[in-house]
Amino acid sequence: xxxxxxxxxxxxxxxxxxxxxxxxxxxxDFENTVLIGIQPRGTxxxxxxxxxxxxxxxxxxxxxxxxDITFYRDDFRRGDKTLAATETKIDFLVEGKKVVLIDDVLYxxxxxxxxxxxxxxxxRPSEIELLTLIDRRFSRHLPIQPNYRGRQVDAINDEKVxxxxxxxxGKDVIYLISN
Amino acid sequence: xxELSVKHLLGIKYLNESDIQLIFETADHFxxxxxxxxxxxxxxxxxxxxxxxxxxxxxxxxxxELAEKRLxxxxxxxxxxxxxxxxxxxxxxxxxNILSMKVDMVVMRHPNPGAGIFLSKHVNASIVNAGDGAxxxxxxxxLDSYSIREKLGDVAGKNVVIVGDILHSRVALSNIFxxxxxxxxxxxxxxxxxxxxxxxxxxxxVETNLRKALNWCDVANMLRIQNERLDISYFPTxxxxxxxxxxxxxxxxxxxxxxxxxxxxxINRGVEITSDVADSKQxxxxxxxxxxxxxxxxxxxxxxxxxx
Numbered sequence: 232x233x234x235x236x237x238x239x240x241x242x243x244x245x246x247x248x249x250x251x252x253x254x255x256x257x258x259x260d261f262e263n264t265v266l267i268g269i270q271p272r273g274t275x276x277x278x279x280x281x282x283x284x285x286x287x288x289x290x291x292x293x294x295x296x297x298x299d300i301t302f303y304r305d306d307f308r309r310g311d312k313t314l315a316a317t318e319t320k321i322d323f324l325v326e327g328k329k330v331v332l333i334d335d336v337l338y339x340x341x342x343x344x345x346x347x348x349x350x351x352x353x354x355r356p357s358e359i360e361l362l363t364l365i366d367r368r369f370s371r372h373l374p375i376q377p378n379y380r381g382r383q384v385d386a387i388n389d390e391k392v393x394x395x396x397x398x399x400x401g402k403d404v405i406y407l408i409s410n
Numbered sequence: 411x412x413e414l415s416v417k418h419l420l421g422i423k424y425l426n427e428s429d430i431q432l433i434f435e436t437a438d439h440f441x442x443x444x445x446x447x448x449x450x451x452x453x454x455x456x457x458x459x460x461x462x463x464x465x466x467x468x469x470x471x472x473x474x475e476l477a478e479k480r481l482x483x484x485x486x487x488x489x490x491x492x493x494x495x496x497x498x499x500x501x502x503x504x505x506x507n508i509l510s511m512k513v514d515m516v517v518m519r520h521p522n523p524g525a526g527i528f529l530s531k532h533v534n535a536s537i538v539n540a541g542d543g544a545x546x547x548x549x550x551x552x553l554d555s556y557s558i559r560e561k562l563g564d565v566a567g568k569n570v571v572i573v574g575d576i577l578h579s580r581v582a583l584s585n586i587f588x589x590x591x592x593x594x595x596x597x598x599x600x601x602x603x604x605x606x607x608x609x610x611x612x613x614x615x616v617e618t619n620l621r622k623a624l625n626w627c628d629v630a631n632m633l634r635i636q637n638e639r640l641d642i643s644y645f646p647t648x649x650x651x652x653x654x655x656x657x658x659x660x661x662x663x664x665x666x667x668x669x670x671x672x673x674x675x676x677i678n679r680g681v682e683i684t685s686d687v688a689d690s691k692q693x694x695x696x697x698x699x700x701x702x703x704x705x706x707x708x709x710x711x712x713x714x715x716x717x718x
Contacts, residue, residue: 302439302443303453313715313716315412352446353446353448
């Protein structure tokens with residue numbers, strides 16, 4: 232097994248700032264926009280972006296939620312393992328709001344498909360956008376593309392992209408792992 | 411991720427502690443789901459579940475059916491009263507006929523102890539025991555423990571007394587297994603005639619004085635007097651039972667500390683507990699009902715994920 236650094240801490244930081252600016256450009260004061268981090272690992276991206284928007288760009292209030300998609304996945308009973316759920320925390324209505332779904336890696340697109348179904352349990356958003364830190368090209372199973380992407384990566388199927396965060400894993404770094 | 415150690419839920423006796431924790435953690439997520447404005451998830455859309463009830467039930471049947479529908483399973487219901495069972499069909503034949511219609515899971519209540527275990531050995535489907543005679547009622551015990559955990563933070567180390575007809579109660583037996591497994595201290599309390607002779611061998615204490623029992627406990631689970639199962643006179647009159655083992659508000663207020671009151675329902679108001687106790691803020695009876703749906707969703711979800 233070998234792993235190489237895809238993005239360093241500094242590069243991640245620059246990319247997060249760019250993504251924050253792109254969100255700002257389209258959503259201004261975030262009055263009518265909500266950010267939804269997809270569990271388990273999109274929540275870190277959502278939290279970081281929120282922090283940057285608030286602290287460095289003076290956005291006063293942003294609605295941020297975490298969405299667990301386990302019960303909406305299409306591979307229930309298809310693997311060997313029971314799918315474990317994580318917490319959903321959306322304490323606002325998404326009815327009529329612009330929703331930005333946020334995840335760390337966009338791969339097959341199936342998680343996003345599940346998230347698109349799941350978010351409807353919280354109302355009918357006026358529109359939904361997708362932000363991903365890493366976009367794995369040529370690996371989609373479904374016609375889903377991000378509106379905001381951090382870095383596009385060509386990774387072959389048995390390679391893995393691993394995103395690590397300081398608050399969870401000790402440091403910010405993204406690895407490309409191949410067997 | 412962890413998964414259940416069992417393929418069927420036949421009784422708490424067959425579970426281990428991590429199974430119970432897994433069910434509780436999963437139920438936490440489903441509790442959040444059933445409090446949304448849209449209370450449904452599509453997980454089990456390709457699963458069909460038969461609810462087979464050979465004995466009357468309102469709450470359990472509704473709770474299971476609701477749990478199944480919240481998970482998007484297809485549900486068929488069957489009550490013995492209107493069926494071919496009356497024409498002499500055997501249990502295996504009845505169930506195999508239902509399973510021929512491509513059913514994946516059977517939720518069964520039956521008056522005979524061990525009916526679920528028997529069935530699990532003869533048919534090819536996941537079986538959930540929704541009460542088998544005076545044997546076990548596992549989902550009730552799970553939701554009872556879950557409600558204690560929700561109210562008091564933890565089950566381990568808590569003192570729980572089960573009051574009433576222990577002899578005929580599947581709720582009592584399943585609760586004893588579940589509570590002991592999680593490290594709670596358990597006592598049973600009731601008329602001597604309604605306490606099984608060897609109940610202490612399950613590791614529970616016996617107390618025939620209600621005041622002493624309630625002063626000892628953190629939680630009192632007040633069971634219903636099941637008149638339909640009392641084939642002989644176990645106590646002189648219901649009035650005398652109430653005097654000795656019923657709880658009213660004055661009695662509750664006179665205890666050394668504030669205890670939690672539970673009841674598996676249906677309540678005989680004025681027999682086991684009075685209305686002002688059932689509706690008091692110490693009572694978590696309606697929380698138990700709400701948690702019942704979340705617990706049953708968790709059990710069905712976890713068992714269904716093992717159906718290939």
